[in-house]
Amino acid sequence: MGDLRKKWKGFCATLCFVSFLSGAAAVAAENKIVIGSIWSQVGVAAPPGQAGLRGGRLAVKLLNERGGVFGRPLELKNIDGQSDTTVISNAAIRLVDEIKVVAACGLCDDSLVSAAGSTFQSGKTPFLVASATTPTIPSIGDYIFMVPFGDNYQGRAVASYCAKTLGWKKVAVIRDSASAYSTELSKFFVESFREFTGDEGALAHQEIYQTGDVNFTAQLTRLRRQSDRQRIDGIVITPPFPQDSPIIAKQARRLGIRLPIMLTDGADDPTVIEVGGEHVEGALISTHFAAEYPLTENAKRFVETYTAEYGAEPGAFECLGFDSVMILAETIETIGKEKWDAMSLSARRTAMRDTIQIHKYVMTTMPISYPDPETAKYPRIPEKPVVFKEIKAGRRIFRAILNPEDLY
């Protein structure tokens, strides 16, 4: 018994020592500007999480090569969310209370954002949601911003592109019922598509699956039967993660379905082409950035440096991670060095929130700005162009861009 107590004491002492060390490290890092992030590195949300972190790290690297944010190095402190609600909720508290970041970004799943969002809001720390897209997310509070466009916006853009540019009259939709992204995006797409075609029956067919399914043949066979009976111009798939769409495409082609396929930004990822191979040839993807489009030099620079660094072309998740960090850095620069140095931590956090709300960002891959929260239906969601790409010869080729003003 005594032995156990001794061990217990030793354990406590070690604990104190460790927390002391981390405290000391925090003091030494005073010169650095520390921003936080939560990207899952293991679990269901890991593939987009790892991609987001790669993008974010690249942004930090580029910024620091350039001399950091007003001469100070920028540090990105990522905590592995492990795709787990409890871990992410703990991570948010750790970032706000212990690491004391000025702002944070990350996360890629709506349910997981719910676990962290209220902590950032009550800790009055700005949080940029890197790749969850349900437009109601920022209703958590005025410190929560989104980096990607909302599902309503992307849904409308995809509908516009399908109906107006491609001239589709009837579509089939495949969605994942266990994913908020997929259900919301499909819903908004269908609403807008009906509006653009003026046809209440424009949604010819809808198929549903569940996250984790790998066999879609039953659904696709029914879709094929439906396409034999009536005209269907294309299939819109809204996969939450890159993993599903190539398998769906592969099984569709193997069943002899030759309809054009439209994918959304969850599928803008190199693995889609790796896994899908020839079966995803010709598929269209809506996404956030394109190197070829000369609207900003940044997208091109991002693609080039990313390719040089990691030896593969980036996808939407990398882009969003990159943009998240860039927005935070540009915000701090906009506040200005003198003002920044004079402020306390909580004042910095609030100043960042206020700046994000009004600033027009130019360091990101695409110009990003947030609408006036007083008038916008969904506040704190950026207005930015939607890019359309086509998969050709194993590469994603720029096809079109839709600006916010084209849509409404």
Place this chain on the structure above:
Amino acid sequence: MDMNKAMRSIAGLAALIGLLFLAETFLRGYYLRLVILFGVTSIVALGVTVINGYTNIFSLGFGGPMMAAGYASALLTLPPAYKSAVLHLPLWLEQMQVSFPVAMLCGGIFAMLSSVVLLLPAFRLRGQYFILASMGVTIVTGNLAENFRSFTHGDMGLRSIPAFTNIWWTYGILVAVIYCIHRLMESKYGRALAAISRDPELAGVMGIDIARYTMLSFAVGSFITGVGAVLWVHLVLTMNPKAFNLVYVFQIVAMLAIGGIGTISGALVGAGVLTFGAELLAPVQEGFTVMGLRIPPVFGLVNVLMAILLVLIMIYKPRGIMNGRELRMCRRKKGDP
């Protein structure tokens, strides 16, 4: 003798209250959170130990009732405005907003009822078939929660749940639960349960009504896990279909296996190892520099180590770290992380 015991209990309780005061005053957000989380996890682990450790059944189905309790409490405490905005509930449920203790009680009762309804039919099954069926209950409940959007808001889950759980609620309930289990185990019921868990056939021959006692411990355990789920929900402030999925269930079972199933100390030790161990080791896998040597990040290392630990304990200490014994002196100190 009795006097002495009572004095010691009071002294222990006073010490615990003192420690909790210290913890609340001096611990910062993150460490306070870990202390509370440890308490909540311990409650769940104790509930599961009552279900699985004190009878001859082994259920992996407690995730389903916990999910029911979590959703019940969330729906009962969320502001009506939020509910009417995102959910499609019957009007009475939409308008209802109750206080935390009531919600907790409802959650516990709901968990108890749902576990009895869900798993009672499965009692016909024996051994590993029962384990399989109970596992199915957890999986199916998650699948249903994902698809009954009007009640659960699907995969996005419920958020903005009021933050009620604090250190006092958690440890108050933990102490109450420990006391109740302790009393239960020393009563006639407890001895009967002990007999059943050791040798069900012999217990049956001795005239113990196995079905009744199993039901009893099953219901009590489910109630406790339900209360634990409610505390979790009001701590993490969100409820989604993945909250108490099979991964979570296995985590709890692993805790009990590591600590030793069937004892109060075992559940507490297991909860401690997993709560603090995983959180403290997590920075290790993010990569660090030791004396100029850069250790690259190896994500998932902690999970691998935990799994290896689990297997080793099962081989060399099948009854867990506590080896089926209670640690009386240490128990009162558990307020201190």
Place this chain on the structure above:
Amino acid sequence: MSAHYLAQQLINALSHGSILALLAIGYTMIYGILGLINFAHGEIFMIGAFACFGAVEFLEMSFPAGVFAAIAGSVLAGLLIERFVYRPCLKRKPEALTVFIASFGASLGLRNLFTMLFGDGRRPFPSAGFLEGIIVTESGLTVNVKDLWIFGVTVILVVGVSVFVKHTKAGIAMRAVAYDANAARLVGINGATAVLTAFLLASILAGVSAVAYGVSYGIVTPSMGYQIGLDAFIAAVLGGIGNVPGAAVAGYIIGLGEILFVALLPPGYSAARPTFVWALLFLILFLKPSGLFRPDMKNR
């Protein structure tokens, strides 16, 4: 519901059912002989897929060589698990629960290890030209050549293993050990050999199943064995524990059932597919607790 539509859905179930059937036999044999749910069987399957992937992708072997690599990988994993988890665990004559948790720990450990090494993402699984063809019949049915291959190989293996278990000396010995290990020792059967044989066969089938999965869905990921492993175990229970042909048939029943559940109900119900599989299990367990077919190994 036209006959044509049903026929196409039946064809769709060929490969999925085969994958489940091959895995289910593995569960049924190990449960039969050791009385334990080999939770790590899904991971044996996963390791087979990674072995094939690694051999073709990194070592640049041909696809048929990759198939052998998959089998070798699975067998290695199966024997290692038997040697380092189950054997030391069972040596101490533990409670059933202990072995169950150890097996679950082994499963978790392997899955996490591969996640650590390869990440959670899905990687493309190699395939061969001869598997890729599509046959379209006159009536418009689409048949993939790979489905025929998978079905053919599965049938051969199921028949082979059934004959082995039913009629060879080693197979009968395996069933004898499953029934009463002590009595088996008295007639001179080495129990350890029988257990190893069971693991060997189960792992070989898991390796083949992994290749079938990879070819069908084109992916390999550390978590691929989890979901399908559960489904396959359900099939093993439905088929009557220890009953090899029973497990195979039940594998096809579940594969076909899943497809038909989606195919025959309106699209809105498709998401409830996991619930359907479990509901099927509950139903059958309540109507006939020992499974659809007679258990062949354990008499309990």
Place this chain on the structure above:
Amino acid sequence: MLSIENMVAGYGKAQVIHGIDLEVRSGEIVALVGPNGAGKTTTIRCITGEIRPVKGSVRYDGANIADIPPHRVASAGIGCAREGRNIFGNLTVYENLAMGGYVIRGHLKLRERMAWVYDLFPRLKERTGQLAESLSGGEQQMLAIGMAVMNEPGLLLLDEPSLGLAPVVVDQIYEKIAEICREGASILLVEQDVGLALDISRRAYVMESGQIRISGPSDELGKDPYIIDTYLGAR
């Protein structure tokens, strides 16, 4: 043939056998009798290798077999039919017999032995395709003995072959045991029914509380007043 010298054995800390000497010579039936819990079955288990004796030796054909694992004992030439019908209920009669002859090498030899067992127990031949668990008690006992002799053992260990059987069936079984002995096997017969055992055996050991109380030729023991008082009184 089999000789046990000063053997001590038990389960864990509980010592059951406190030093016994026992011998089975070639071609004879030796009975080991005694009340319940005397240690008879434990003695058998020591010979089959399921329990390792704490002290003493178990020699078969001159070699010490105390330390070899059970699955090797069968190939050394010892067959065993245990109390409680040591058969495989999920196998057919044929398969059970095949398992009884597991250590036989060569198909022809197996056939030959199987034919011999079928000759010995024609009932088994009628039931050859049936599952063992569907047999009657007597048939199961025949099968157990049949399995034990498949390997043409030099020594056959029989543990309570009469247990739970109707007297008519017991007589049949004992006839067969005598026949097996005539074919050349030595037999160590453990039996609770002392009268029956003394009738068939040449020599007998009486075991009580883990020790050999009396031993000697069976016909002499049958006249021993102690034996008559204690075991044969009912007759």
